[in-house]
Amino acid sequence: MxxxxxxxxxxxxxxxxxxxxxxxxxxxxxxxxxxxxxxxxxxxxxxxxxxxxxxxxxxxxxxxxxxxxxxxxxxxxxxxxxxxxxxxxxxxxxxxxxxxxxxxxxxxxxxxxxxxxxxxxxxxLSKQGTIFSRYVQSDPDESEMNFLQRIANELKQHDIRIKKAMCGKNVSVYTPDGPIESRSLMLADLLTEETLKLQEVGLGPGRHMGFGIFIPHKGIEAVNKGEEEEK
Incomplete structure (x- = not known):
């Protein structure tokens, strides 16, 4: 975290x-x-x-x-x-x-x-500083900390530095070519320009399947709630 x-x-x-x-x-x-x-x-x-x-x-x-x-x-x-x-x-x-x-x-x-x-x-799009993505593509054997570090590196490419972040457990999303692994991700305390940029460009591949799309959320319970909905 x-x-x-x-x-x-x-x-x-x-x-x-x-x-x-x-x-x-x-x-x-x-x-x-x-x-x-x-x-x-x-x-x-x-x-x-x-x-x-x-x-x-x-x-x-x-x-x-x-x-x-x-x-x-x-x-x-x-x-x-x-x-x-x-x-x-x-x-x-x-x-x-x-x-x-x-x-x-x-x-x-x-x-x-x-x-x-x-x-x-x-x-x-929302100006809210806390945003949440239900699915961000991950590697099958990627630990939570490795996932967050990789995300931090990717966000640096958009001039965004992580301040507060939390990810959820792995969720396998079906495709006929095999499952795609993903995690939910919440980012908090973003500047307005940062939250808008992330909503505009997304994070990682697969936006046409819902991956890496951010929406506003009111608090840190987003990740835990997302995990419950995907169980």
Whole structure:
């Protein structure tokens, strides 16, 4: 774990990258649906694979609560979606209208689960200094400290120095070519320019499958909560 206090400086917020939040109609999705979702979305909008600024968020369903326990993380188990469940696409502003036009009304097959995307609304990136990624690609035998050190080195390339960071346990994400290992990652006390840059460029490969995409979170419980949701 890295943990260093620093003062915060407000920075101007750019709007070149944003999130499109699509309504979803359907009943259920696989717990591990990253590959199926990426394949379905990029078949409709192949430009996502050609422009690294795009990011395909996995579909998030609330974790265990009220006696319900989240199923194990695999492609066979299912999550029940609600009217509040959204599909989110991170997109360059100049491509937002075209992406919404292509995807609104699209019918997707996610491992045998049928969903339909509805209308979308725009959401700007967050200025919040604590951000969280549910999946950042890792090496199969990489320890927590080695993972954090490698992440610190990668962030230096973007002029970002880790002050506070916490990662979760390994999670194997399905692909037909074999699983991709990943860890959840929370970064805290980032400057505004740093948090925006990370949301814009992501961390590591695989943004079209939801890897390395950062979202805002209110606190350090993000990693522990993420692990519970993936068990």
């Amino acid at each position: 890295f943990w260093e206090e620093d003062e915060k400086i407000n920075e101007k917020v750019p709007d070149s990258i944003l999130d499109l939040l699509f309504e979803i109609r359907g009943r259920e999705i696989p717990v591990d649906h990253a590959y199926a979702l990426s394949t379905a979305i990029t078949s409709i909008a192949p430009e996502i694979l050609e422009d690294g600024r795009f990011g395909v968020h996995t579909i998030h369903v609330a974790g265990s609560q009220n006696g319900w326990e989240r199923p194990d993380f695999n492609t066979e188990n299912r999550l029940i979606i609600s009217r509040r469940t959204k599909f989110t696409l991170r997109v360059p502003r100049e491509h937002a209208s075209a992406a919404e036009e292509k995807l609104s009304g699209a019918q997707l097959d996610l491992g045998g689960c049928q969903i339909t995307l509805g209308k979308a609304k725009e959401r700007p």
